[in-house]
Amino acid sequence: MFKKLPGDEARNLVTTTPDTAIVFRPAVVTTPAILTIIIFAGRLLTGLVRLLWRHPVAVTVTVLPGVIWALYGWQLAASVVGLLGLALAAWACLDRVTFARLVGWRLLAWWRLIWVYRRHWQPIMVVSGLGKHLRGRDYLPRLVRLDCDGWSDRITVRMLKGQPVKDWTDRIDHLAQGFGSQSCRVALSKAGRLVLTFPRHDPLAVPIPALPIPDTATVGPVEIGKQEDGRPLRLKVHGTHVLIAGATGAGKGSFLWSTIRALLPAVRAGLVELWALDPKLMELSYGRALFGTRYAADPADCADLLDEVVSVMQKRAARFAGVQRSHTPTVDDPFVLVLVDEVAFLTAYQSDKHLRQRISAALAALTTQGRAVGIGVMAALQDPRKEVMNIRNLFPDKIALRLDESEQVDMVLGDGARDRGALADHISPIPELGAGIAYVRLETSPDPVRVRAAYVSDTDIRAMADEFGGEGR
Known part of the structure; x- marks a missing residue:
């Protein structure tokens, strides 16, 4: 009447009683599966905490309207977004330097991290030879963080274990062309970590007129x-x-x-x-x-x-x-x-x-x-x-x-x-x-x-x- 299943599979799925009643029992979740679920949940939670820590403004601006919409409706969410936009615009007009430092550059870094660098990171690392392919698996340098200012993007990178800095300095043309920048500069921040600087525009393109003669006497700098x-x-x-x-x-x-x-x-x-x-x-x-x-x-x-x-x-x-x-x-x-x-x-x-x-x-x-x-x-x-x-x-x-x-x-x-x-x-x-x-x-x-x-x-x-x-x- 029923197709016979081999071994444990049959015992987990179906059992027949003398009265021909069918009793289904759930499959037993093994210990390795539980560990996999725990590890995945831990990594997900760690990633969310890291994202919130590094980009608090971007995460808040993105998530808050959705939470308000879900709890109180779209009208209130739209009102909050409008008021927030007006407040940010007023802040930017009144104190552009502070706004850029606390909000503007962080939002730009969050956007460029997602749209430019993480999006193209793996293919550029592989094509340039900075990543390694061993036994069917890609080993890539880790993109740790991105900081933006008025003229450049600065990426902090964790190199592969045993990778020399020269591998990166030999490939500055690959990196610059891959990420759409005119140039790339490499600086060692500490053991195992580099800072890659990608200019977005040239702030020195316009000649500088002669500076005023100082009012006070100095021998320098x-x-x-x-x-x-x-x-x-x-x-x-x-x-x-x-x-x-x-x-x-x-x-x-x-x-x-x-x-x-x-x-x-x-x-x-x-x-x-x-x-x-x-x-x-x-x-x-x-x-x-x-x-x-x-x-x-x-x-x-x-x-x-x-x-x-x-x-x-x-x-x-x-x-x-x-x-x-x-x-x-x-x-x-x-x-x-x-x-x-x-x-x-x-x-x-x-x-x-x-x-x-x-x-x-x-x-x-x-x-x-x-x-x-x-x-x-x-x-x-x-x-x-x-x-x-x-x-x-x-x-x-x-x-x-x-x-x-x-x-x-x-x-x-x-x-x-x-x-x-x-x-x-x-x-x-x-x-x-x-x-x-x-x-x-x-x-x-x-x-x-x-x-x-x-x-x-x-x-x-x-x-x-x-x-x-x-x-x-």
Whole structure:
């Protein structure tokens, strides 16, 4: 009458009695099945708690109208949504900065996390080779969180166990193209975790006019432009040396003149002295009155001026020995900043071997011994090759403007800088778009930062020379 079922299956489903009555008994849930259900429920609850913790505003805005609709009807839900929208709009109009920080960027991060990054995460990881396929299973790096601000998305990623950072720096083009960004930068936040930065637009696309001359005298860090995240670019000049490298028309003069402009009140106060070497007679000569007798253009005069600076350094070192280990600018011992517009013309292209050796020896002495006694060097050049500038590693802080070749990026900023996103060879050669844009790598941080220096025009330079010419002599 009934089809016979084998073993336990028959006992669980049907049993016949002597009176031919049929009794159905529920299937027995085994221990492994119970554990699976518990694990699934735990993961679901953990995911919900994590979502609420990371995106409280987005979750509340999404869930609250549905709860009100279910409990009190759609009319009240629509009213609450309308009032909430008006309140948010008023908040955004009255205090845009606070609204963006507490609500706007979080909502944007929640939306882009779902629609852009989680949606494409698996295929991009697999295609780029950052994920691994073993024994029929995909092992993917974990997308931990996403933070948004006014110009970029920053993704925190947990790498696979045993995965090196180089795997990611070698694939920045894959990541940028995959997620629809112009570039990608990789930074190690802590062991096993990376931060990937994807710019949404370029906040440095518009040239920055010359910044106002400071009201107070300072030796730095001096404000000379803007960083990519919108914060002011403050360059340290006292207690360091700065190397600026860039192709013709890249905007090296923007860094030189913005630094000079920011130091003018300190020059007037006698706390700073500017010594200028201008072998090409094309850049620093516009403001020659600012340097007075501490200006040289002829190679022989440049060598003499450098020898004089070395003499000042040695006398200070003798006085400071056993007394102090660092320099504090005073009128008696001001900070001396040596500006060299085209250093390669003096160290590599100079035909007089004797002058070339004198200049190279003086620069080497200044960059190895000068900063402790208050003497800094800011040198600019076009060709960063070692045979052109063999002391480039003696400059703690480096700036790379537009460069002609990708290999030159690491020559200037150090090994691995381009892999971390310092694409100086991709900066636009059009002056309005790329002049003054650079990547800065400081002694205190291995990660390059994209910046733009303010443009100081010829008119600005002549006005500076008229107002401050002859000061501090």
